[in-house]
Amino acid sequence: MAFELEQELKVLLTEDQFKQLLLHWQLDNQQPNIKQHNTYYDTTDSALKEIDAALRLRNFETSSVWTIKHRQNEFQSHEYHQTNPTTLIPKHNIEVGAIYDEQLLRFLSQNAIKIEDLKQTYDIKTSRWLIPVSFGEFALDHSVYSNAEDYELELETTQLIEATTEFKHFIEQFGIQMKQAETKLSRASKYYKHS
Template sequence: MSIQIEKEIKTMLSQNDFNRLQSFFSLNSIEPIKQVNIYFDTLDQQLKKKKAAFRLRLFDNTSEWTIKQTQSELTAIEITKENDQRLDENIKLSKDILGSEISAFFEKEAIDIDQLEKTIQLTTLRWNIEVDDGLLALDQSTYYDQVDYELELETSNLVEGQIYLDKLLKQLDIPFQKADKKIARASKHAQNR
């Protein structure tokens, strides 16, 4: 189980810009990490009202539970519990399955885990690139009939990270386009369908 302050900078990309970044970082022959992200909330959106998101992320052979609560535009508290196996996406939520820190979050926020329901599911293909200023993630996400592309930089220093990202985008003549969180983009798309 890990608890951390996540610091990330994201920009939306066109498909053309996404392809250029794949070529720039020589990723065309590298297999991406496939993630299936299943988000949960209560019917009255208690998590959303508290600027939080809760998901089960499924990989090929493992999975992880994550709760994120926004602290500022670029930072969030993130609690993650890794599982050494891929959980069934229809698993019944319980304190034992979620672990003590995630369960404590729900207790502190007075959210009954029995009231949580699946809200959004999206699949992301991710290419990770280690850089001096952190970890770049080049993402292609699919939800419903929508495909979008983003570049995100997880960094320990937001100022230096922004300088690095601006320099990279300028070098490739890619405009910075503020990116909402994936769950927000998928939710907005679902409402407009």
Template sequence: MNQEIEIEFKNILTKEEFDRLKNTLPFEKAKVQKQTNHYFETENFDLKQSGAALRIREKNGGYTLTLKQPHPDGLLETHATLTTNDCESWISGTPIAKENVFHQLQELDINPDDLNYQGALKTNRQEIRYLDTLLVLDHSLYHGTEDYELELEATDRAHGEKVFHQLLTDHEIPERETDNKIKRFFQARP
């Protein structure tokens, strides 16, 4: 089964903070990657009630279906690769069976046929390696909303937390309660 534990730290940024980080850290060497997250949910928000989220990420001409679930160390992500036709089927309401993701959905007592396409969030992303972590700047657009975000991904929670807090302190950025993209997406829905 293609799974991983994601340990990440997030902070919403102002445009000025975003530009400052972009100009003071070595992001000039980082290519801007365009990606689109296509989100799915049931009519009764069963994924949300389970603390889970389901998306297809479209990036570099490829498609990855990802189910995110709560895990004591972060988030458990279950992945499956999709073809263009698979993605189109999912979006049009006919989910293509992917054994590992479907198994996890069954564990949550969610029928894949009950999932509905909710829309897309587009992100321009830049990534750099930073003190044994992955540092990410995201500029996202969804439902007429625009936001800026700093993400730091680490393999060790204590190290990631230390680097994250020091980075915010060094750049005089207040730590802000930051919802994940899918929650922000649903909150902004018309």
């Protein structure tokens, strides 16, 4: 189990801006650092969404992580993680015992959410290139949804004030506007509604 305060800045990119940043960091011929398959779960009445939270199963090549993200504000979320030593096949319903971490279970219980009521909502496949910097780590993402795809630049940091200044300065060099992007889950929901 792990708990962390996630602080991130993120902007959506056009495909051309994405390619421009790949070239800038000389990553255009590089495979992504991470390929991940995210499966999201919620109740039929969107109980997690109602409290600005999300439950995600993230599968990597050889492992997986259950995460509850609980938004605190536009830039910060509390995250609770359960790391699994193997990948897990996403199912429509979560199997009994799949989530066993005390903090994840406590969060669900405190919000009157039963595991058996959680259903799969969205799938997102993301290719991610990571670029460490002195004030955090950039993540350049290409995400594919069931009916759309998008591009995003994220900056995860522990120094939000300094990082905000650096992030704005960096993206301005490429003509990218500072407008905090919605979460991937929010975007998946919108793409689904407009398909």
